[in-house]
Amino acid sequence: MIPEFWGNGIAANPDNYLDEDEFDSSYEGLLRLSERIGDAKPKGVPEHVIHTLPTKPYLMSKARSPDERCTICLSEYEHNDWLRDLPCAHDFHKECIDSWFKNSDKCPICRRSILENKEL
Template sequence: GNDYEALLEFEERQGAVVSRKLSRREIQRFPTKVFQGSSSGSGNTQCQICFCDYDNGEKLRMLPCFHDYHVQCIDRWLKDNTTCPICRANLADGDAVAPPTSDL
């Protein structure tokens, strides 16, 4: 009865989340910044995808969870994944992506 229906609905929702991918446009909505080593006393100075140190002037992409990566590293990661590599925040979730979209 009811439990079976609820389980089917749950599986459908889980499947939709797993198969969801970010479009190139969605990925490019995440802001970028230029790394300046001297000015950032705190924060990460290494890309957690390629494990290379950031160089001054390199372009980094910031995710809504405030983790940053080389643009080319994170863009490649986000083609197949919808989560932050560090904290696993779900970036396909409308709440995580700015600006929020209307519920039409």
């Protein structure tokens, strides 16, 4: 047993616990809690970092491969659709991946963070 934890530490202090009456698990209550304590960790990718990722038009080839689709929206790429290239060599519709990066910093396919080796 760890004395600091069980003895006189955080767990031993009854003020660190909420009664069931005090705990509001409704959506509104959780939203208020989120506003009060903030995000546990920042989500997504800063917009200035997203704009540093290159874009290119999709040029349809005659020998179209079945994997030539955006794995976010599942639509096949059309001629001249704008794609955004990620450092991991995966690409997606520009609008799809930009929206994805509002909530995640990882490639939807390989889960590699695009923030690796980036200065924020």
